[in-house]
Amino acid sequence: MSGKKDESLRCDCHVIHSDIVDRVRKKMPPEEMFYDLAELFKVFGDSTRIKIIWALFEEEMCVCDIAYLLNMTQSAISHQLRVLKQARLVKPRRDGKNIFYSLDDQHIEEIFNQGLSHINE
């Protein structure tokens, strides 16, 4: 019949709530904003990177130091620092053979602490 829906998995209660849904839809930010936000939080979503962020929160450190502190290979740390760097969360500073990394954003601490507050509830 003509009343049959194409999307069989989707119900139609949104018709009843259409006022709500439509109002929310109009306020919806562009797709890119959600994508960028998710990409940012994805960077926080790995325990190795979280440890690195925490460590740099304490002190500027070189790659080798971080690897030693976290008991991981220098290569693994370098790969993760690359991710953090691309997300503009850390910045490198060369000093001779060493490259020291430090945090590059004022919001990191707040995000970190709010996350902590949640898991400690």
Add this chain to the structure above:
Amino acid sequence: MSGKKDESLRCDCHVIHSDIVDRVRKKMPPEEMFYDLAELFKVFGDSTRIKIIWALFEEEMCVCDIAYLLNMTQSAISHQLRVLKQARLVKPRRDGKNIFYSLDDQHIEEIFNQGLSHINE
């Protein structure tokens, strides 16, 4: 020789910086804390879930409404709501056949906004 390291990929400059590394190591929180934090941020690290969080930020909504708003199947949304529920970020409220979801944490807004501040820099 005896001087050869086992971990060939790891340098030894941490010996030079041992004062820094040791001090940081002593302040290091338990492994579990990093793991839990990463698990939390992992939940934020998906654009579908970020959209759901944003939508619920605007208004309590049922599964079908969210699916309609985001143009996704009810099943996909339900799976993601499960993840959000397990992370204690949303909570369900049954009303007849519908189950309405709403945000269940005061820190979400802060985390969300700090993330936004970062990507808008």
Add this chain to the structure above:
DNA sequence: TGAACACTTGAATATTTGCTCATATGTTAT
């Protein structure tokens, strides 16, 4: 110049994960 060091990077692999499809559970109305 070349050897040693600190770090980066690309390929390969194993694990994780988001969605679909099919089915199950729970509620309402007849």
Add this chain to the structure above:
DNA sequence: ATAACATATGAGCAAATATTCAAGTGTTCA
């Protein structure tokens, strides 16, 4: 009871990803 609706869930699959391994770049020092 039974049909229809709203949601949940388990299996399967394709895509993403964290680490390892091997090789590369850039710096210092003899």
